Amino acid sequence: MYSRILATGAALPERRVTNDDLARELAQKGIETNDEWIRTRTGIAERRFADPEKGETTTSLALKAARQALDRAGVSAESIDLLIVATTTPDMVFPSTAARVQAELGAAGCAAFDVQAVCAGFIYALNAADAMLRAGPYRRAVVVGSEVMSRVIDFDDRSTCVLFGDGAGAVVLETSADPGILAARMYADGRQNEKVLGLTAHMDHGHLAGDPFVRMDGRQVFKLAVEGLVDSAREVAGLACVRTEDVALFVPHQANLRIMTMVAKKLGIPDERMVKTVAEHGNTSAASVPLALNAAVEAGMIQKGGLVLLQAVGAGMAWGSALVRW
Numbered sequence: 001m002y003s004r005i006l007a008t009g010a011a012l013p014e015r016r017v018t019n020d021d022l023a024r025e026l027a028q029k030g031i032e033t034n035d036e037w038i039r040t041r042t043g044i045a046e047r048r049f050a051d052p053e054k055g056e057t058t059t060s061l062a063l064k065a066a067r068q069a070l071d072r073a074g075v076s077a078e079s080i081d082l083l084i085v086a087t088t089t090p091d092m093v094f095p096s097t098a099a100r101v102q103a104e105l106g107a108a109g110c111a112a113f114d115v116q117a118v119c120a121g122f123i124y125a126l127n128a129a130d131a132m133l134r135a136g137p138y139r140r141a142v143v144v145g146s147e148v149m150s151r152v153i154d155f156d157d158r159s160t161c162v163l164f165g166d167g168a169g170a171v172v173l174e175t176s177a178d179p180g181i182l183a184a185r186m187y188a189d190g191r192q193n194e195k196v197l198g199l200t201a202h203m204d205h206g207h208l209a210g211d212p213f214v215r216m217d218g219r220q221v222f223k224l225a226v227e228g229l230v231d232s233a234r235e236v237a238g239l240a241c242v243r244t245e246d247v248a249l250f251v252p253h254q255a256n257l258r259i260m261t262m263v264a265k266k267l268g269i270p271d272e273r274m275v276k277t278v279a280e281h282g283n284t285s286a287a288s289v290p291l292a293l294n295a296a297v298e299a300g301m302i303q304k305g306g307l308v309l310l311q312a313v314g315a316g317m318a319w320g321s322a323l324v325r326w
């Protein structure tokens with residue numbers, strides 16, 4: 001028994017912010033950045049920022065992406081029995097984003113929960129859904145990654161605020177006798193904690209305690225990301241008895257083009273087989289992999305029967321890979 005991806009969906013906020021737009025905004029505060037620095041260090045050209053006044057929230061983006069995936073799969077919301085939302089920017093502490101999306105979708109009654117593994121969240125959620133579908137009794141699942149990172153980035157810190165964007169992506173999964181997800185693995189090393197990458201704020205007796213913005217040791221993240229992604233890709237390839245060189249489409253976490261290129265090279269995957277949406281989306285954390293996967297599906301980049309490698313890494317540190325026979 002396997003689980004298969006039936007369809008993908010995505011949602012992006014309307015507002016597009018280019019590097020030049022951001023540089024102009026920061027310049028008004030006396031902070032210098034420019035398109036050339038951002039492009040060469042990260043590969044990012046623009047990102048989308050949600051406008052809560054237009055109703056663009058983590059829940060609304062997740063809902064839109066899930067609806068599109070369900071429509072394309074040709075299945076009804078009532079028919080799903082599992083809904084997992086990966087997010088690190090929920091609209092509220094509780095209820096979970098998954099519960100709120102479930103209500104709006106019209107899927108009341110199914111299992112619904114959030115996964116918090118930051119940028120690795122979608123791979124964690126996919127791995128969990130795959131295991132639950134194969135074990136039963138669940139038969140059909142929606143897995144979503146949705147983020148409004150613009151709420152938690154410090155626009156006075158040029159080393160982080162240029163990196164992130166908002167959006168959501170979703171997949172519909174179903175049990176299948178034919179191979180779909182061949183192998184998926186997730187990992188974490190909590191010793192690489194909030195000093196490397198974190199957002200330490202929390203509720204404390206009616207107040208917000210701690211720092212409400214993303215903080216990062218960029219160089220350390222870079223090093224750990226490359227190591228974890230390469231190791232986990234080799235692990236899932238070994239489990240599926242294939243070579244990483246045989247991957248037909250590589251869908252990496254879209255954090256930084258330099259990380260993506262370095263990982264692809266180490267895995268022997270040619271550049272033209274790598275999906276790149278980081279230029280348009282920036283780093284959308286848990287939404288980055290399903291958004292990139294959806295873009296690849298829409299562009300006709302995936303052939304039936306092809307091997308697709310999905311992977312992500314984020315704070316925790318947490319990381320993982322999944323290998324799919326499309």
Ligand code: ACO
Pocket residue numbers: 032033034037038041042119158159160162163197216217218219221222225255256259283285313314315
């Ligand atoms: N514009 C202009 N200059 C900047 C900016 C900016 N936006 N940000 C930093 N700088 C400056 C620094 O102040 C520093 O100046 P100095 O030499 O005068 O002190 C200089 O640029 C170099 O800074 P570094 O931090 O050393 O730059 P580096 O080459 O390491 O690039 C970056 C920084 C892009 C963050 C890199 O470390 C990186 O990609 N790390 C991975 C982090 C990542 O991908 N995070 C995403 C979240 S986690 C995840 O999703 C996996």
